[in-house]
Amino acid sequence: MEKAIKVKNVSKKYKLYNRNKERVLDLITPKQYGEDFYALSNVNFEAEKGDIVGFVGINGSGKSTLSNILAGIVPETSGTVEINGQASLIAVSAGLNNQLTGRDNIELKLLMLGLNKDKIKELEPHIIEFSELDKFIDQPVKSYSSGMKSRLGFAISVNVDPDILIIDEALSVGDKAFAEKSLNKMKEFKEQGKTMIFVSHSLGQMKEFCEKILWLEFGKVKDFGTVEEVLPKYEEFLNKYKKMSKKEKTDYREAALTRR
């Protein structure tokens, strides 16, 4: 089977600063300021061409960080990422310029993908129609609601026909009808054998749509396997986790981090 994604020992380190002053000093002086924080730590995972992989994990487990690394939006600190084809990320705030209008954003994104003027002219009406933004398409994106931004992002990403589609929580904002239309588009891609990564807190959508599940916990891979293998375990964990007190959650996190 041909691999679409190969992630080897990927870590992502952020620096956490107590004050802005520390951030500036860290940049301009040789002395180190701030605290290292690993949003991802030695993550390994592979996806075959045509796989539909769901990323699950509690808040802050690293799902968006990994999605952004796969889409080439943020760089990994260490490790390697191999992407076979063109990846396109759909997330509420991904890659849209707030100062520009929706139409300008479409043109900019298509130009950045290397499309020529004729191809852009051909695609633009389809994207605008899919987005259902009508006259808002000529308003600056900063005036859009999160649902409208998501619709624009979704409409651009699905119409540029990417090899790998990464959808990060984009269906959780906006109205039900648009989410339905988007899910249908994703099903079309599934039938075409495209590789997809799907990040969602909705286990129902995961079950309906994904074949494999990558479970992240505090930046590490907790489990990776078929939906049937992994999702029931994650569901059981979630039920227990939700019932924990604040202190129990902190203890659980600390125990997990010490085990590393």
Ligand SMILES: Nc1ncnc2c1ncn2[C@@H]1O[C@H](COP(=O)(O)OP(=O)(O)OP(=O)(O)O)[C@@H](O)[C@H]1O
């Ligand atoms: N730019 C950044 N600087 C510092 N820390 C960051 C940055 N981006 C993310 N993080 C931290 O990295 C961790 C992982 O965040 P990420 O958004 O990837 O998690 P997630 O699983 O997508 O969470 P959610 O389900 O809440 O969207 C979090 O603790 C977050 O605070």
